Amino acid sequence: MLFLRHRWLAPVLVFLAGFLPCHEAPAAGFSLFLAPQTLRSDEATLIWDKPEGAGPGLAYEVLRDGRPCGETRKTHFTARGLAPEHAYVFTVRARAAAGTEDPGDRTESNGLDLRTRSPEPVVSVLDHGAVGDGRTLNTRALQAAIDACPPEGVVRLPAGVFLSGALFLKSDMTLEIAEGGVLKGSADPADYAPFIRNRFEGWEMDTYASLLNAGTLDSAGPANVRNLSIRGAGTISGGGKKLSDAVRAEFPGVKGLRSRGRLILLMNAENVEVAGLTLEETPCWTLHYIYSENITLRGLVIRSDVRNGDGIDPDSSRRSYIFDCTFDTGDDCIAIKSGKNPEGNVVNRPTEGVRVFDCRFERGHGISIGSEMSGGVRDVLIEDCVAGPLLHGLQIKATEERGGFVENVTVRDCSLRQITVYTKLPYNNDGGAAPVPPFFRDFRFENIDLTEADPTKPVIVVNGFAAEGHRTRNVSFRDIRLPAGAKVTVDRAEDVTFAQVTTPEGGEPLYEIIRSERVKH
Numbered sequence: 001m002l003f004l005r006h007r008w009l010a011p012v013l014v015f016l017a018g019f020l021p022c023h024e025a026p027a028a029g030f031s032l033f034l035a036p037q038t039l040r041s042d043e044a045t046l047i048w049d050k051p052e053g054a055g056p057g058l059a060y061e062v063l064r065d066g067r068p069c070g071e072t073r074k075t076h077f078t079a080r081g082l083a084p085e086h087a088y089v090f091t092v093r094a095r096a097a098a099g100t101e102d103p104g105d106r107t108e109s110n111g112l113d114l115r116t117r118s119p120e121p122v123v124s125v126l127d128h129g130a131v132g133d134g135r136t137l138n139t140r141a142l143q144a145a146i147d148a149c150p151p152e153g154v155v156r157l158p159a160g161v162f163l164s165g166a167l168f169l170k171s172d173m174t175l176e177i178a179e180g181g182v183l184k185g186s187a188d189p190a191d192y193a194p195f196i197r198n199r200f201e202g203w204e205m206d207t208y209a210s211l212l213n214a215g216t217l218d219s220a221g222p223a224n225v226r227n228l229s230i231r232g233a234g235t236i237s238g239g240g241k242k243l244s245d246a247v248r249a250e251f252p253g254v255k256g257l258r259s260r261g262r263l264i265l266l267m268n269a270e271n272v273e274v275a276g277l278t279l280e281e282t283p284c285w286t287l288h289y290i291y292s293e294n295i296t297l298r299g300l301v302i303r304s305d306v307r308n309g310d311g312i313d314p315d316s317s318r319r320s321y322i323f324d325c326t327f328d329t330g331d332d333c334i335a336i337k338s339g340k341n342p343e344g345n346v347v348n349r350p351t352e353g354v355r356v357f358d359c360r361f362e363r364g365h366g367i368s369i370g371s372e373m374s375g376g377v378r379d380v381l382i383e384d385c386v387a388g389p390l391l392h393g394l395q396i397k398a399t400e401e402r403g404g405f406v407e408n409v410t411v412r413d414c415s416l417r418q419i420t421v422y423t424k425l426p427y428n429n430d431g432g433a434a435p436v437p438p439f440f441r442d443f444r445f446e447n448i449d450l451t452e453a454d455p456t457k458p459v460i461v462v463n464g465f466a467a468e469g470h471r472t473r474n475v476s477f478r479d480i481r482l483p484a485g486a487k488v489t490v491d492r493a494e495d496v497t498f499a500q501v502t503t504p505e506g507g508e509p510l511y512e513i514i515r516s517e518r519v520k521h
Contacts, residue, residue, distance in 0.1 A: 010172055022519070030110035032092050035076070035321055036294035037229055037273035039086040043119045044285050045275075050383075051094050051107045056413070056447075061093040066079070073097070075384070076298070087115045120174065121153040125162065134184065139165040141192060142183075149173045152227075157181045157234065164190025166209035166261070171226045172388025175212070177277060185211040185238035185263070189247050192261050199290050199315060200258050200289060201428055202340020202372030208247060210261035210288075211238050215268045219291060219316075219347045223270035230264065231275040238263045240281030241306050244284045244305020247283065257308065260284040266292050275299050285310040286329070291349060293318040300325040302333075309458030310335050310480050311364065316349035316375050322356045329364040333390070336380065337372045338404065341431040345403045361387040368480030369398035371425050372406040374434060386415045393418025393453075396440065399425050400465055412446040417453045419445060420461045421472055423492075437465040440472040440510065447479045451504070455485040459509070464492030464516075471516070477501055482509050490516050495520075 038045035046062070060071040061318040062077050067089060070077055082088065092109040114269075123145050130141040143165050145155050151172040159180030165188075169175060186192075192208040195296055197217045202205060205218065217224035227487065230236075238245075248256035263282040266272055266289035273296045280287050280303040287302070289295055302325065304313040307329030314320045315337040327333035338344060338351045351373075359365055367387060369377050387393065394416050396406055400423065411419075421440060453459040459482055464472035472493040480501040482488075486509040490496055498521035504511055513519050 007065065018288065021429055029107040030094065030109050032090065032112050034112065034114060035273075035296045035298070036319070037227060037271040037296055038078075038275070038298075039114060039117060041119045042082050043078055043080045044082065044090075044114060044116070045296070046079065046090060046092070046112065047323075048075050048092050048109055048260060050075060054094070054210075055345045057097045058094050059097045061095070063091045063093065064092075065089055074324070076358065078320075082116050084116055084119050087113065089113050091227065096223035117152065121150050123149045123153055123155045125157050125198070127156060129155075130162055130278040132158065132162045134161035134163060136163060137165065137186065138162050138190070139167065142167055146170065146173070146175070153339040157232075159184060164211070167212055169207075169214040169225070169230070172227060174229040174231060176229075177236065179233035180233035183211070183234070183236045185240075185243065185283075187242035187246060188238040189243065189250060195259075197268060198265060199339070200284075202337060202344050202374065202431070205258060207259050208261040210263060210265035211236065212264045214266050214272070215292075217267045217290065218234065219349065221268060221291075221294065225266075226270045228269065229273040229275070231273060231277065233276055235278040235280065235459070236263060237281045239283050241283075243283040243476045244306050247508070260308075262286065262288045264288070266290070266295070268292060271295055272296070273298070278303070280304065282306060282309060284308050287311065288315060289317055290315045291317065295320045297322045298324050302327050302329060304329045304331070306330050313337055313350050314354055315339075316347065317351050319353040322354070323358045324470030326360045326362065327364055328362045331365050332368045333361045333364040334367050336369045336377055338377055340428075341374045341402050341434045343431070344372060345434045348375050350376035350378055350404075352376075356382045357382075357384045358448050359385045359392060361385065363388060364390050366390050366392040366395040366420075368392070368395050368397060369406055370395075371399065371402070371428055373398055373406060373438070374402050376404045377406045378408050380409045382409075382411045383413045387417055389454075391418055392420050392422075395420040395422060396443070397422040397425055398438045398440075399423070399429050399435035400437045400467070401429060401431065402438050403436060405439040407439065408442045410444045410446070411448065412444070413448075415449040415452070417450065418459055419448075419450070421463055421475075422461070423463045423465050423472070435446060437467045437470045439470060440464065441474050443475045445475075445477045445480065448481070450482050450486070453483050453486065455483045458486040458488075458489045459486045460481070460511075462490045462493050462496060464494075467491060472496075486510070487512065490514070490519055492516060494518050
């Protein structure tokens, strides 16, 4: 049970208020709210919007019952050491950091009232016969511990390596993996049988189960698993390439690729937290959630080296908060999806309200929206992130056949290597075409450092669709710093604005603008 007396709709309304172009700042100054499913007996994780018009160099002071309890330069904070069943009021003060202009000028958030939970009962997997020797298959013992967990209880996996096949989590529980603990996925496909219904590459289909599974797939229905946490300082390590290769050998061709499970799979889930863990050795996508809402993913280290080794895939889901995560992946670091034509057009469940902040992208194909986005994607905020040499940088991608839309995307206060808006992909385009091409519109890019980009290829690419009325439109770039010799290309777009886009010499990049209208620079 979540105890909030202030703004129970905050995760819905405040998220949108934080970055839509036409919002008014709240009277309190800026909005503070609780990250979904992070309230426990002894801690809570807070998230807040930046004050309106905030520039670099802000510091934040967190107050508990009017007294300082922490400082940070981030827009999130975990308050620890709280007393169970106790009421608290949190506020956040924003001020310019020391050495910057007006260091004494302060703005304060709303007050957030919350009450911590009762102490959580603990179930040890050892009491159900689990053995952490890295050799014993513990699937039955671990599932027995999960099944025995009382409401709001914790299933605790201690130090050791616990080998397992597919596990199925339930509502109102926490799976906690202690420091030094490893939940290790088997490399035998038989340990993930029988097949279950889920979604991969935009289509609903039957595949092997994942290592951790929660919920059952229902494209027309509400959540059927709720209030779930997967957390700790340990590791979830899947069957990796060995498992992937085994499934592909069992089912040659595309069926083998599409029959693999994930590391963590959430379906029709509501109020879920995955926090603090290292996620590695996935046989396919790492963390995939479908038809879900109110998802908090924080403090994760995600590593993969496998075909289709995406990091996080929000899929036809609402209100996602992804922060303080590090990605080193064999495919897209984050890929925001909503189904594939024609099925995705019929299901018509968009992904909306995705907030990605304070993340590090060290390796991978991209921070991506698409390519499966036939149900639509809207209201995405990416801020305070640092990306290394990703294959395609930050990308919005689709094909003419997809249908759907991508709209209201804001990227700000980031260090990136490339920005690409693609409309012709050379892969994953085997579905029947939608009635009309997609719509790409309303993108904002602000205060972005691209100086480490490779200037031998276009640093910014904005493409649109050939069909009448489907050009990419209403795109703005402001305060963008490019490397010397940078090139910007715009094709089939309209109402595109470049303001304060400069190279180190203070000049403009080389602009290549074709088949476009009302492009200003």
